[in-house]
Amino acid sequence: MPDIFVAKTPEKYKRINYKDLPSEKHNPLSSIVFTPENLRFESMDREEKVILFLRKHFITNIPWIIMATFMFLIPAFVQNLSLFDSIPDNFMFAFILIWYLISTAYFLESFLTWFFNVYIVTDERVVDIDFYNLIYKEVSDANIDRIQDVTYNMGGVVRTVFNYGDVMIQTASEVPNFEFQAVPKPDKVAKVLQDLRIEEQQEAIEGRVR
């Protein structure tokens, strides 16, 4: 007897040819992962399958890494200046420790902002998780079948050399625009989204839920 309904499996996506996208067992610091294992997010359904996990390209961290390195190195040069001779040694030592604390805070906040600002594409929806600062977060999502238009751009020398850019998604949902900023391989991301839209349209025609 023929199967009337065949559930969609993750393998189905693995069969699709996305050779350039790193997949599954991934480095937690990587900026793009196709069908990642062990990835969960707060509003994820049990049957939902993560297809693509994205965050800003690592190269976008270079400015704050240079700044943090510079901040950590400053005390080594500054404490020998005659300008600070009038400061007692114990106070000078306390100021240096405070400076290192401030540098660590800068490093931590910059890293956490990069690490937790992520974009997730599942088999059902697009999710944008934003942590604007330490006390404000925003999670927005839109169903794949509500996506109307996907555009990507890669302007500039650095973006072209390191192959990253922005992917703009227009939707018919509550959140009209999603912008995946500075994500690696924007062309492949747009292709994945296009394939998922086709898949959703196919499901709608066939009357399948998943």
Next chain:
Amino acid sequence: MISFSIWPIIKIFIIIFLSIYIIFALVVVRQVQLMTKTLEVGFENQLKFLSIMHLMAAAGVLIFAILIL
């Protein structure tokens, strides 16, 4: 003429600053907990460790400042 030293006042400011900094470090610890609850990518323990170490360092500097200044 009355001699006046500015360093005791600076010590008070340093202690106030470090006390506020500890509150900030506590917020970081709490926020890392919330972030790792929102998104699990397999790096949670390291981040929590880092934030707790940061809090302990801040507390250490405060105690150190009270003792040596």
